[in-house]
Each structure stands twice: as structure tokens, then as C-alpha cells.
Amino acid sequence: MEVRPILSTLFRNKTAPLLIAAQVALTLAIVANSLYIIRERLASAARPTGLDEPNIGWINLSPVGEVADPKTMQEVDLNTLRAIPGVRSATWANMIPLSQSGWNSGGMSLKEGDNDSGINSAHYFSPGSLVDTFGLNLIAGRDFTADDVFDHDPEQGSALPKTVIISKALAEALLPNEADLGQLVGQQLFNATEAPVTIIGIVDRLQTPWSNEGADGEQSYILPIRYLVGSFQYAIRTEPGQLDRVMKEAADQLSTLRSDRVLNSQRTFAEIRASRYANETLMAGLLIAVTLFLLLITASGIVGLSSLWVNQRRKQIGVRRALGARRIDVIRYFLVENMLITSGGVLLGLLLTLALNQVLVRQMEVPRLPAEYVGFGMVIMWLLGVASVLGPALRAARVPPAVATRTV
């Protein structure tokens, strides 16, 4: 190929190629880093909670004043909910994953008196079966029975539960580097409540309300507690496809059941998820828009400068045609020239990409960019370059050879 003469031409007309190369370099740096952040965000927002998400709803009522007999009210509510056709399971729960507010405990340990294990866990409790209602996957041990459940009245300070179900992530934190987590069943867990509780089951996954990145976003345990306060929050699991109708009926029926309560919120799990990850989605959306705009702008820049170039070199193209260049030779000339410029930009961009990533890593705790994103970005830039120069190159190929003999 005629690389050397093209290079020598480029060196004698530095400005425009430098501008394109600089643009390619900057674009590569931004695109590679953006793509990675986009993927990170979307991956983070796509993490499973362990719940049967499509069929779960969460409904919340608040009392207007003091509540005399919360236990009966909860039971009436639950009976009402369970009577709605299409409801598979319903129970009271103190919180639900991704809701971003809830209960948390620290210092989880298998040893008595060990208060600073550093293991945190979400503190779920319910008088019913969250395994059923959340649709959790029990991988060891058993679920609670009615006998496990203890009433707790915070005004009184009542008896404490004796049993607990933990998530696999919590089990792994308690027993690091251990393949057989099943051996935890029957062991005592400390600091979940004041008294030790016996682990009776392990669920595969149960995200915390905060769903942090990493393992501690899935460290959870469930206690069998009936919480006797005037707070009415119910998780509902329906048969497939029934959720929207059931939620509407549930809201209607619970609202009309008594007049001394206010319907606080009713949300499907999809809505809870969308609200939890609104910022991630927004960020990814903005970055995608920025990336697309950027590619478009860079492409337009290459088209603009290449067109100008073709116009400036019409005569030269005609001469080359007169000297025997075929149309394909002319096209190839511009493609090779563009490849050289783009490659220069890509090499410079490689350094810029790593530098930008370095800044992001140091200042914002963004993870280091994996090589494949850089590679992907480079391929994109090459393709973009070729695609952008194709139009001007085809126009150049249409320059008639007779241009060579025109005097002006």
C-alpha cells in the first residue's frame, strides 16, 4: 500500500489531520469510559433481589391516631388480602428490598461476646413466611412455623424469638471459605437480637433495602416476630399476571375496611425497583445520549474536513486519474489516509483514555477500565472513521480525469 507517500502528505498538511486525530482521541477517551460506566450502572440496576419480583406488591397504611389493638387489625387486614382472588400469599413485613429505608444490625457473629465482627446485616422480621410471600429460595433447613413466631410490643419489651433464617451472603460472611454452608443450620447466631437465635434455614438470596454493591448488599436475616405497633405494611404475592388487578382491589378493600387509617402507598415491586434505580437509569441514559451525540459530532467533523479536503484536491485527484488511477484506487487512497489519521488519534486516545480513567479512579472510586472496553472503543473509532470518510471518498472517485487538463 502507498502508506509512506500518504504519511508524507499528512506531515506537510498537519492542521486538519491533527484536528481529526485530536477529536478521535478525545472521543475515544470519553466513549470508552462512558461505555464502561453505562454498563456498570445498568448491571448494578439489574441485580436480582431474590424475590419473585413480577408478582409482588407492597401496600402501606398509616393510622390517623392511636391504635388500640394492632394485632387484630393486622389479622383482619391479612385475612381480607388473602381472600382476594389471585393472591397467593400475603404477610406483614417490616421492610422490603430496594425501598432504601429499613432496619440494619451490626456485629453478626457465631461466637458469643464477639461484638466487632464487622458483619452488617439487614434485619427483616415478619409474623408470616417471607419465604412464601417474597418467593425466596430456601437452600438449606426449613421455613418458620407458627410456633416460631413471638409477639413483640416495643412499649412492653416482650419475649424474644429463638430462631432465624439467614441469607446465603450472610452465611458466607459468617463462614468464609467454607463450601458446606448447610452446617450453619442448628448453630447459634449472636447480635441479631439481645439473645442468641438458632439458624434454622438459609435462603439463596435476599437483598437489603439499600442493595449496596458487593456482598453486604445481600447480607440479611429474617426473624419470626409479630410487631405490635400501629404500622400496616403488607407484602402481597399474586399468581402470575394478576398483580395490577390485585393491587387495586387490595387498596380499595383495605381503605374501606376502617376509616381511621390512610392509604400511604401501594407499589408494585417493578415501581420500587424503578424508583430505587432512577438515578442509575438517568445516568446511563445521559451517558448514552452523550456518547451517541459525540460519535455523531465526530463523524460530522470527519465528513466536513474530508469533504473540504476532497474539494481542495480535485485537481490532484484528476491528475492521479489521468495517470492511471482507477476509481477504486482513489477511494482506497482516502480510506488509507483516514485509517492513518484515525489510528494516530486512537493511539493518542489510548493514553487519554487511561489518563481520564486514572482521574475517575482516583477521584470517584470508579473501578479501573477493563481492556476490552478500550479495545471496543478503538474498533468503534476505526469503523466510525471509515464510515465517515466513505461519502467524501466516493465523491472523490467521481472526479473526472479530464479535470487534469483544465487550466483553472
Add this chain to the structure above:
Amino acid sequence: MIRMNKLSKVYRTHMIETHALRGIEIDVQPGEFVAVTGPSGSGKTTFLNIAGLLEEHTGGDYFLDGVNVTGLNDNQRSRLRNEKLGFIFQGFNLIPDLNLFDNVDVPLRYRGFNAAERRRRIEEALAQVGLSARIKHYPSELSGGQQQRVAIARALAGSPKVLLADEPTGNLDTQMARGVMELLEEINARGTTILMVTHDPELAARAARNVHIVDGLVTDFVRREAPSLVAVA
């Protein structure tokens, strides 16, 4: 070498037809030095463009070195230009961003010669026009006459059968023009057919054969003995 039968060229733009050439009959033998003359707008340039395969004719037939070029596609015409023809333009048309070596190299690359062959031919061609010492120079560093010599070297490097020259001395002063003309005569003396368009009767007079085009028709052609170089000097 160049044979045209009833060759014509019509430019059509919307409603108007312009007859640039109207039935040219000409037969140029190998080794001839033909000067094409004629007033402005007579069709000289069109004739040269067609002879040089830069434009297609619209009627008649054109045989270049025995090949009928009528109806050849763009690639075949490019190939023929590259192998059989050499061009010398009034404006030199060197590529300003390439040094002399690379300029002469341009047609050879399209020919597909290997690097060694190209180098040999480039050095030989530049030596022939007396510019071997300037091989790394750029066109802007040369005088007009020197630039035209480079253009001649570029035309010669591919060993063409026919050299087509379009007012080769039009942009040069008398001194330089004479040098270029002498070079062309030398080349012709070594057997290359030359077809030269010019409006300068003095130059035309030095060609062995003159073709006069007026209003798209070959109206006159004259044969005479080539004047000796001594006589002119």
C-alpha cells in the same frame, strides 16, 4: 498508433447539444511527433482528452495501439492510460505534498511494479531529465522549467507508447520552454510517439507533422521534414 475514424464528441446539457468534435479522421504512426494546433475553443483540448482517454467520445471509433477503446469501462480505460500513455500538462500538475521521487512514483504504483522496479525506473527517469540531484526536493523548491521536467519524467517512467502534451511550455518563459521542447524532441528521437497540443506556431513548426483543428474538424494536416536542431538554434 492512434487511429480515429469519424470520431465525434457531443456535449449534451438539458436542451442544448454542443458539437465539440465532428468526425475526426486521423492516423498517427508510431514514432511520429504531431503538433495539434487551432484557435481557442476549436476543440483541441477535447481532442486531447479523448486521445488521452480522459473523456469518452460519443461517435466513431478510436484505436489506441491497435485496441478499440470504444465502450471500454472506466477501469479498463484507467489501465490503458497507465500502461500506454504519458501526460504532460500545461500547469505541470505535480502533487505539491510529494517530493520528486514520490511524484514520479504515482503512476508506477498504479501499474503494480514492485518496489525495486519502481526505484530503478524513477531514478532512470529523473536522470533522463537531469534532476537526479533533486530527488528529495519538493515541487515548490523548483523553477517552472524544472517542474515541467519532473512532469516529463513522471510521464516517461512507465515507458508509455504515446506522450500527450497539453501546451507543455504554456507556463514557461522562452528560455525554459526551449529546454523542455528539446527534451521532448530527444524523447521522440528515441521512438516515443508524441501528440502535442499548442497554439504556438513556432513550436508547432518544430514538429514533423501538424494537425490543425478548427470548429471541431481536422481541416488541415501538413507533412514536412523535421528541421534540424542546429537550424533553429
Add this chain to the structure above:
Amino acid sequence: MFFYYLKLGAVNLKRNPIITALMVITLAVGVAAAMTTLTILRGMSGDPIPHKSDRLFYVQIDTGPVGRENPNGEPDAQMSYTDTMNLWRAAKAPRQTPLMGTSDTVSPERKDLQPFITTGLAVGADFFSMFDVPLLEGRFWSAEQDKAGSDVVVITRQMRDRLFGEGQSAVGKRLMLSQRELTIIGVLDTWSPLPKFYRLVGSNRYGSHEDYFLPIEYAVRVESGIEGQVSCTSRPDPGFQGFLQSDCTWLQYWVELAEAGDRQGFADYLVAYVNEQKKLDRLPRTVNNRLRDVNEWMVQQGVVDNDTVVATWLAFAFLAVCLVNTVGLLLAKFSARPGEIGVRRALGASRAEIFSQFLTEAGVVGLVGAALGILLTLAALAYVRQYARDIALLTEMDWLMLLTTVLISLVAALGAGLLPTWRACQVLPAAQLKSQ
């Protein structure tokens, strides 16, 4: 002459419509991306109360047992009831207030309105003057009412409009909060600082503001429901009293000092206070207090999130690409006209005049780009407003931002015009007039 160049610039914009459009759009998009993220960043990190942010201090005291300290050395983010009330009642600073989030059901008197749940803030009387809270009608409660925990409440204008109708006076009317009756004594004028710098812990920093304000002694007396973050290292004794006496941390505490220089004095007082408490067998940990002014507290709480900073970095890199692109396209546009420069030079234009003409033309591109950029910025902010309710109120672009926008794009275009213009001026008059 300037107007002549301006006219030429405007005319020339029409000459290469595609390249001109590309330049303007490129500039507009780059400016819009940069301005949008800058607006958000500025909204997040700007000083919310500039004239006294160095005199308002957030107080932290490390509570809880030895051995379970925060691994990063920070004391608890909030304070226990005991310490808060001790400091508040001692009133060693010119102004001070505790902060407690509450949540209640409001039962409107109007029969056409359903009861609804909303959040409020239980504070001391100094809160309003400390944070420059504007009053629309009525008054704030007095020091006596503060101490007595009177059943009075100040509501927001929004709440008044909702309960009593727009523009109707609410002062003296009753408000039923979780079936407790309070008297409305004041209505706030619109007050919605974002982020909610006065309450960075336990509430959404960019979320909605509290709807009502009541004396903290009242809230404690009626055992109002707590809305916010509660951290306990051990389970408190049963009942609300048990909770109040525990070392659970759930209150926030601000002081306002007369001068920024009084800070050391107050810090010394805090140390003395903690040592005093140690004698009563409280606060067993090593003294580890913090006294942070508004901006320090915002930085410590990571108010500007990483996403916004990343987005801002990317947006400015994006602007850089747009500028490079504009330079390229301007270069293309100008170098397509060496003939014109040659003619003008031959007709007697000096280099300076050509320079002014072309820079003016670049400036026209910048102005049009800025105008479009402003429209795009508004559209982008509207998009952000729609998709992230959290930061909705932040996305107001003010006139200063507007000016910055115009300036950035002008400077960008002029900067982008410098190189091509310099190149254009290098053209020799003769070189262009001679046929090529």
C-alpha cells in the same frame, strides 16, 4: 466597521449552510452538556447560606460503648437525646436548635379532603432565625412556648394552601396532627433550600421539604413518631422514656456563633461538657467531638455524589471535542475562501482588518451556538427534572448561568476561530489572484 463585519458574518453563515449548521449544533450541544451538568453540580455543592455558613456549626459527640467505635474514626452522625437536651438547655451559643424528624397523619377539617400523611420537623425556636426561614404571616413561637412545649405549629405556605385554600389566612386555626390538636401560629413563605443542608442525615437531601414545624419539647411530650435515622448500640429499655434515656443517637444539633472565630471557644466548651458527663458514667469513649461549619458538614456527608462529578468531567471533555470539531469546521469554512481574502487584501484590507472580519464571523457562530445551547440546556434540564424527581428543584438555571453559557460559547467560538483566522491571514494577496 464592527457592524459591517457583523453583517458579513451573518451573511456568511448562509454561505455553507451545512457546515454552518454543523458548527452551530456542535457548539450548542457541547455548551448544553457542559452547562447542564454544571448547573446540577453547582446546585448540589453551592453554599446554601453564604452570609453565615462559617458561623453555623453542626455538633457531633461520640456516643456509645468502648470497643464498637466507628472504624473510620468518625463520631456518630447524630446525637443522643440526653446530650442534645443538655447542650440545648445550657444554651452556651447565641443561638442553637435540636432537630427531630416527625411524621403525622393530618386530618383536615374540610370534609372534602382525605386525611394524609406528611412529615414535619420538631425544632427549637432559634431554628427559624438561624436558617433565615422567611415568614409569610403570623409569627414563630416564643422562648417561653419553646420551653413549655406549647401545642403550637408553624406550617408551610403549601400546606396552608392545601388545607385552607390559596391565599386564605391560617393563623389561629386548628391543625389535627395524628388526632392531636395544635394551633397554627405562623405560615412560612416559600423556603426550599436544596440540598436540605440543615438535615443531611436521615432524610432525602434532594427530596421534599417538611410541611410543619413544632416545638421539640411538645413532640417529645406527646411521644411523636420519629421520622429519620435511629442508631442504637444496645436495645433501649421498653417504652418511650426508655428510648429517651438510651444512648441511641437520633437527634441533630446546630449552633450559631457570633463570629467564625468563636469556634475554638465552643469546641473547648464541648470537650469540657464531655468530661463533665464522664464523671456521671456517661460517654465512655475517648473524647471525639466534631464542630463543622455548613460547608465542611456538606463535604463530610458527601453531598456532591460521584455520578455528578463524573458527568461533569465527561461533559467538559465533551465540550472539548465540540470545540476541536468547531475549529476543524471553521478552518474548513475559512480555508474554502482564500480567494475572498486575496481580493480583500488586494483592495487594501490590512491583516488586522481581515483578522477582525473573520473573528467577528466566528463570534456570530458563537452567538447563534449560545442561543441554541441555552434552548438545549433548558430542554436537558427539563428532561432531568422529569426523570429524577430527587434533583428536580435543583435544575433551575439562573441568569448568571445564562451569562456563563453565552460567554463560554463565545469564548469557545472565538478560540476556535483564532487558528483558522490566523491561517486565513497568512494568505498572500498575490498568491490568490494569480490563476492556479
